[in-house]
Amino acid sequence: MIELQNITVEFAGKKVLNDISITFQQGEMIGLVAPNGTGKSTLMNVLMNYLKANRGSLTFKDGLNYSSKSKEVKIHQFVSMMPDQSDLYNHLSGRDHLKMFATMWKSDKKLIDETIEALNMGHYVNKKTGTYSLGMRQRLCFAMQIVSNTEIMLMDEVMNGLDPNNVEVISRILMKKKEEGKMIIIASHLLDNLEKYADRIFLFKEGKLVDADEIVATFSDSALTTLRVKNMPEHVKQALLQKYPALSAQTLVNGMTLVSLGAQGQDTLSDITAFLVESNLPEFIFGNVTLNDLYAMYYHEVV
Template sequence: MMELKNIGVRFSGRDVLKDVSVMFHSGEIIGLVAPNGTGKSTLMNVIMNYINPNSGKVILNDELEYTNKKNEVKIHQLVSMMPDQSDLYNQISGKEHLKIYSSMWNSQPKLIDETIKELGMSSYINKNTGTYSLGMRQRLCFAMQIVSDTQVMLMDEVMNGLDPTHVELISQILVKKKSEGKTVIVASHLLENLEKYADRIFFMKNGELIQVNDISPGFDVREITTVRVTDVTDTLKENFLKEFPKTNVQTLPNGTTLIDVQGYGSGELGNVLAFLKANHITEVNFGKVTLGDLYSMYYQEG
C-alpha cells in the first residue's frame, strides 16, 4: 500500500502537481491518462524520489518515508520504475540486463527464464541489445521491471512500439501481477487497452489528479449508459432536447454525439431509438461512455 499525501511540485512558478493526495492499494492496477507535459512523469519521479516535492510526502506501508538515505534504500527495494530504452547497454545481451535487475532487487533467479519464456524472447535474449528492434527493446525493458519483482511497479508508456499481439500479452502479465498482490501504476495513451484491465483510472490536469469516476459517475458500471450517434445537426439536437428535456446530450470535438441514458428502462431506450430512426439517424451504438470519450470531453481534443 502506498499513500501520496499533499504532494506539491512547482517548476518556474507553475504548479505541476497541486496538493495531490491518493492511496494506492495492493492488488490494484492504476491507470494514469493525460496529454504530455501534464505531470504524469513528474508524479512517478516523486514516487521514486528522483524529484523532491515542494510539499507533501510519499508513505509506503503506513511507515516508510523518504526521510533519510537508509529509508530511501528500503523503499527502493519495494518500489521500482520500468527503465527507459535509453537505459539499455547496447554492448551486452538482454539476458545480462535481466540478471543485473534480478541481482539489484534480490529476486528469485528463476523469474528470469520464466519471464523470457512468457514474453517470447528466447530467440534473441542472448544477443546484444544494440541489435534489437524497437519492440524487442521495449519488451526487454518490461521484462527488467518484471524480474525486479517489487511490491510497487511504475510503468510509463509500457506499450510503446509494441504490436497488438504483444500489447495483449503484456496486458495479461499486468493482470497476473495484480493477482500476485502487486500495485501496478501505468501511464498510457492506449486508452481502449487501459480501460480493459485498470481498476482505477485517473486524469491529470492543472496539477491535479482526478479519478475518472468523479468526472463520469457510473463509468465502471457494466450496463447501457450511453447512445453514440454521428451526423447530428444543431437543429436535430435541439429537437431531441425538446422531446427528452431531462436527457444530457454532449457533442465531442470529433463530431460524435453522446446521449446519456444511464438508468433508462427498455421503454425509454425504445423511445430514444424511435426518435433517432424517425429522423433518419441510422449510425447508432448502444453501450457505455468510453475512456476515449471522456478524454476527448475532458481535454477537449478531437
C-alpha cells in the same frame, strides 16, 4: 501501500502537481491518463524520489519515507520503475540485462527464463541490445521490471511501440502480477487497454488527480447509460433534447455525440431509436461512456 499527502511540485511558478492527497493499495492496478506534459511522469519521479516535491509528504509501508538515504534504499527494495530504452547498454545482451536486474533486487533467477518465454524473447534475448528493434527494446525494458519482482511497479507508457499481440501478452502478465498482490501504476495512451484492466483510472487536470468516476458518475456502471451517435447534426440534437428533456447531450471533437440516458425505460429507448432512424441517423449504439470518450470530453482532443 503508498500514501500521498498534499504533494505539490512547481516549475517556474506553475503547479505541475497541485496538493495531491491519495492512497494506493497493494493488489491495485492504477491507470494514469493525460496529455503529455500534464504531470504523469512528474508524479512517478516523485514516487521514486528522483524529484523532490516542493510540499507534502509521501509514505510507504511501515511508515517509511524518503527522509534519509538509508530509508530510500529500503524503499527501493520493494518499489521499482520500468527502465527507459535509453537506459539499455547496447554492448550487453538482453539476458545480461535481466540477470543484472534480478541480482539488483535479489529476486528468484527462475523468473528470467519464465519471463523470456512469456514474452517470446528467446530468439533474440542472447543478442546485443544494440541490434534490437524498438519493439524488442521495449519488451526487454518491461521484462527487466518483471524480473525485479518488486511489490510496487511503476510504468510510464509500457505499451509504447508494441503491436496488438504484444500488448495483449504484456496485459496478461500485468494481470498475473496484480493477482500476486503487486501494486501496478501505469501511465498510458492506450486507453482501451487501460480501461479493460485498471481497477482505478485517474486523469490529470490543473495538477490534480481526478477519478474517472468523479467526471462521469456512471463510468464504472455496467448498465446502459449512454447513446453514442455518429455525425449528429445540431438541429437533430436539439430536437431530441426538446422531445426528451430528461436527456443531456455533448458532442466531442471527433464528431461523436454522447447522449446521457439516465434512468430511461425500455419504451423510451425504443422511441429514441425510432426518432434517430426517422432522422436518417442509422449509426448509433447504446452502451457506456468509454475512456476514449472521457479523454475527449475532459481534454477536448482525441488520442
